[in-house]
Amino acid sequence: xxxxxxxxxxxxxxxxxxxxxxxxxxxxxxxxxxxxxxxxxxxxxxxxxxxxxxxxxxxxxxxxxxxxxxxxxxxxxxxxxxxxxxxxxxxxxxxxxxxxxxxxxxxxxxxxxxxxxxxxxxxxxxxxxxxxxxxxxxxxxxxxxxxxxxxxxxxxxxxxxxxxxxxxxxxxxxxxxxxxxxxxxxxxxxxxxxxxx
Numbered sequence: 001x002x003x004x005x006x007x008x009x010x011x012x013x014x015x016x017x018x019x020x021x022x023x024x025x026x027x028x029x030x031x032x033x034x035x036x037x038x039x040x041x042x043x044x045x046x047x048x049x050x051x052x053x054x055x056x057x058x059x060x061x062x063x064x065x066x067x068x069x070x071x072x073x074x075x076x077x078x079x080x081x082x083x084x085x086x087x088x089x090x091x092x093x094x095x096x097x098x099x100x101x102x103x104x105x106x107x108x109x110x111x112x113x114x115x116x117x118x119x120x121x122x123x124x125x126x127x128x129x130x131x132x133x134x135x136x137x138x139x140x141x142x143x144x145x146x147x148x149x150x151x152x153x154x155x156x157x158x159x160x161x162x163x164x165x166x167x168x169x170x171x172x173x174x175x176x177x178x179x180x181x182x183x184x185x186x187x188x189x190x191x192x193x194x195x196x197x
Contacts, residue, residue, distance in 0.1 A: 001194060004029035004038035006064075008054035010046020010079060014179035018187045024194075032063045040073040040170075040194040043080030043098075045136065045177050048088070048107060051079055052096045061096055068100040073170035073197050075190040081166075081173035082107055082139050089142060101168045102145025109140040109162070109175075121176065123152040123165050126185050130155070133164065133176035140164055140175055170197050 005015045007028030019026035019042065026042075029035050041064065043051075055061040068074055076084040083097050087104040120130030131152070141163035144150060152165030152174070164175040170193055178186035 001025065001040075001191075002027060002038045003040045003042060003191070003194060004035065005042045005044060006051070006055075006060070006080075008046075008058060008060070009050050010044035011177065011179055012044050014177075015042045015044050015077075015187075018179045018184055019191070022184055022187045022191050024191055029060075030058060032059050035060065035063050035067065040075075040190075040197075041067070042190070043074060043076040043083050044179070045078030045080060048079040048082040048097075049092050049095050051083060055083075055098075056096060061098070064098050065100075068098055068171070071170055071197065073172075073190070073194045074098070074100060075172040075174075075186075075193075077174050077177055077179065078136065078138055081105060081141075081175055084171060084173050086145075100171045101166060101173055102148055103166060103168075103173075104142040104144075105139040106142055107139055108137050119154060119157065121152045121164060122155060123186070124149070125151060125167075126189050128185060131176075131178065131185065132181050132183060133174075133178075134180045135164075135176050138164070138175040141166055167193075170194075
């Protein structure tokens with residue numbers, strides 16, 4: 001099984017490492033021919049407008065959309081969640097997404113860089129203690145369509161109740177960065193989605 005990490009911008013290395021530790025072959029994806037060689041894709045955290053522009057520049061926007069429509073499993077963290085959303089609030093008017101998950105997300109919903117924080121998040125389908133989630137200029141989900149499962153919400157503080165983890169079929173998204181914590185449960189959960197697809 002080969003899982004690619006979209007390597008246009010963002011925390012690519014950390015996702016490659018987490019996938020390797022989850023016992024799969026992980027490789028960076030920068031071009032359409034590299035996308036053709038993977039079974040699944042991770043869209044990392046970073047800056048979603050930059051990622052959108054680079055996906056267009058590198059000729060990846062439409063190929064990724066087609067692979068998603070064809071059932072390719074994809075996991076997006078933070079900016080990756082934004083890139084998977086059908087509707088993006090507070091984005092640039094020309095910002096494009098891969099539009100795989102029927103959800104509306106709000107960019108930088110938790111605030112600016114100085115408002116970044118860590119919190120426990122219980123994630124349905126992933127056993128164990130609350131996940132130690134790292135939120136950096138993170139989005140949250142404003143609403144989801146009928147085929148989207150809400151897997152996790154912020155449990156305390158001013159953002160309590162906000163949706164921060166979702167799944168629709170083979171597509172998974174989190175508003176936080178599991179690749180920065182050393183806790184591999186989200187990556188292993190995604191690997192299992194890939195195995196079952």
